[in-house]
Amino acid sequence: MRSWQVLEHGEPRTVLTLRSTDPPRPRPGQIRVKVGATSANFADVLLCRGRYQVAPELPFTPGLETCGVIDAVGDTTHLDLLGQRVVGQPVLPRGGFADYALMDSHTILPVPAFICDTSAATLHLTYLTAWLALHRRGGMTVGDVVVVTAAAGGVGLAAAQIAMAAGATVIGIVSGPEKRALVESHGVPIVIDRTSGDVIEQVRAASPSGGADIVFESVGGDAYQEATKYVNFEGRIIVIGFAGGAIPQPRLSHVFVKNYTIAGLHWGLYWKHRPDIIRAGQADIFALFRDRMISPVISRTIAIDDVADALQDLADGRTHGKTVMAL
Numbered sequence: 001m002r003s004w005q006v007l008e009h010g011e012p013r014t015v016l017t018l019r020s021t022d023p024p025r026p027r028p029g030q031i032r033v034k035v036g037a038t039s040a041n042f043a044d045v046l047l048c049r050g051r052y053q054v055a056p057e058l059p060f061t062p063g064l065e066t067c068g069v070i071d072a073v074g075d076t077t078h079l080d081l082l083g084q085r086v087v088g089q090p091v092l093p094r095g096g097f098a099d100y101a102l103m104d105s106h107t108i109l110p111v112p113a114f115i116c117d118t119s120a121a122t123l124h125l126t127y128l129t130a131w132l133a134l135h136r137r138g139g140m141t142v143g144d145v146v147v148v149t150a151a152a153g154g155v156g157l158a159a160a161q162i163a164m165a166a167g168a169t170v171i172g173i174v175s176g177p178e179k180r181a182l183v184e185s186h187g188v189p190i191v192i193d194r195t196s197g198d199v200i201e202q203v204r205a206a207s208p209s210g211g212a213d214i215v216f217e218s219v220g221g222d223a224y225q226e227a228t229k230y231v232n233f234e235g236r237i238i239v240i241g242f243a244g245g246a247i248p249q250p251r252l253s254h255v256f257v258k259n260y261t262i263a264g265l266h267w268g269l270y271w272k273h274r275p276d277i278i279r280a281g282q283a284d285i286f287a288l289f290r291d292r293m294i295s296p297v298i299s300r301t302i303a304i305d306d307v308a309d310a311l312q313d314l315a316d317g318r319t320h321g322k323t324v325m326a327l
Contacts, residue, residue: 001020001021001022001023001098001099001100002018002019002020002021002098002099002304003018003019003021003061003097003098003099004016004017004018004019004061004062004063004097004098004304004307004308005017005018005019005021005059005060005061006047006048006058006059006060006061006062007058007059008058009048009049009050009058010048010049011048011049011312011315012044012045012048012308012311012312012314012315013308013309013311013312015048016048016062016307016308016311018304018305018307018308021098023099023100024094024100024101024102025072025074026072026073026074026102027074028074028075029074029075029104029105029106030073030074030091030102030103030104030105031070031072031073031074031078031081031086031102031103031104031105031108032070032071032072032073032100032101032102032103033066033068033069033070033071033086033088033100033101033102033103034068034069034071034099034100035066035067035068035096035098035099035100035101035327036066036067036068036069036085036117036118036120036121036326036327037066037067037068037117037118037120037121037324037325037326037327038063038065038066038067038095038096038097038101038121038324038325039065039066039121039122039124039125039126039154039322039323039324039325040307040310040311040314040322040323040324040325041064041065041125041126041154041155042153042155042241042243042314042315043064043125043241044062044063044064044095044097044311044314045311045314045315047060047062047064047092048062048311048315053266054092056092056093057093059093060092060093060094060095061092061093061094061095061096061097061098061101062092062095062096062097062311063090063095063096063097063098063101063325064089064090064095064096064125065087065089065096065121065122065124065125065126066087066088066089066090066095066096066101066103066121067085067086067087067111067117067118067120067121067124068085068086068096068101068117069083069084069085069086070082070083070084070085070086070108071083071100073105074105078105081105081108084110085110085111085117085120086103086108086109086110086111087108087109087111087120087121087123087124088103088104088107088108088109088124089103089107089124089125089268090102090103091103091104096325097304097307097325098304099304099327106271106275107271107275109124109279109282112286112290114290115286115289117326118298118301118324118326119289119296119298121324122154122158122296122298122322122324123282123285123286123289123296124282125267126154126155126158126296126322127158127162127285127294127296128267128278128281128282128285129155129158129159129240129265129267130155130158130159130161130162130163130216131162131281131284131285132265132267132270132277132278132281133159133216133238133240133265133267134146134159134162134163134166134168134214134216134238135162135166135281136277136281137236137238137263137264137265138214138216138236138238138263139236140163140166140168140214141166141168142166142167142168143167143168143169144163144168144169144213144214145168145169145171145207145208145209145211145212145213145214145232146159146160146163146168146169146170146171146212146213146214146215146216147170147171147172147173147203147207147212147214147215147216147227147230148160148163148170148171148172148173148216149173149215149216149217149218149219149223149224149226149227150173150174150218150219150223150243151172151173151174151179151183151188151191152172152174152175152179152180152182152183152320152321153218153243153319153320153321154296154297154321154322154323155218155240156172156216156218157183157186157297157321158294158296159216160172160183160186160188161186161288161293161294161295162285162288162294163214163216164187164188165288165293165294168214169189169190169207169208170188170189170190171188171190171191171192171203171206171207171212172188172190172191172192173191173192173194173199173203173223174191174192174193174194175193175194175195176193176195177193178320179193179320180192180193182297182320182321186295186297190206190207192206199223199226199230200226200229200230203226203230204230207230209232210232211230211231211232211235212227212230212231212232212235213232213235213236214235214236214237214238215227215230215231215235215236215237215238216238216240217237217238217239217240218239218240218241218242218243219242219243219244220241220242220243220244220245220246220247220248221242221244221245221246221248222244222246223244224237224239224248224250225248228250228251228254228260231258231260232258232260233258233259233260234258234259234260234261235258235260235261236260236261236263237260237261237262237263238263238264238265239262239263239264239265240264240265250262296321296322297320297321297322298321298322298323298324299319299320299321299322299323300319300321300322300323300324301323301324301325301326302323302324302325302326303325303326304325304327306325307325310323310325
């Protein structure tokens, strides 16, 4: 089979090599899927760089959000799963940028027939990140003002859609007029271009309440510091990552100024502690897709040969929406 492998840590285009390997064999408790589609995420870039919270041994295959059909199981207790189309997070080092991938049998979710492979591969990790951050960690309610600090990215657009579907007022922050036009074209009512002026003042002026009840923060650095200034009294800053590269050092004394909360999200931990919440969230996401309340923004569909270049574009900030490898 074909599989992209990281041979050493560094930038995706440099360290990824497409190899011919034997299909992986599932162990007890695992299943193997014939990959239909795998979505690219910034976490894949961090894996290539050796900066992700999970550090698989070299060499490994990235790809953390995959839809496929189960074609092999690791034990006879899961024979009933054969032939099912599922979505899930592959088990490293056998990630989804390959013809076949491995998953834990208890972390797979069946995909309804009305969802194609390409869409399903964006409705799992990406939308669950947004759903868990806003509903579970942020306690989002109707009427909340939700600021998304990188609204043109795949997870940012997902967060904006999840928030709008819940009746929140969404303010998206982007960098550049092209990204602003993209986010506006997907129905986000207020979009701020950080290159056009002071972000803090723009958020305060645009918000019906003068600030943010929830900040969906995925950038780090200055974007996080700005959020601490425009967050409302008893607001929540939900930290999901540091795509900008700079990990902020919060001044805890500042949280007393407006009684705001800083919350983190590593969504995969819910499989260990509260798998029922993941299943409920995924069911809600599929229902929102069915009812056309959300729609994944797939800006680019690629072949397996193009994975390294696509991940480098993601690393360099040259993408918007989602890039999906379809087989």
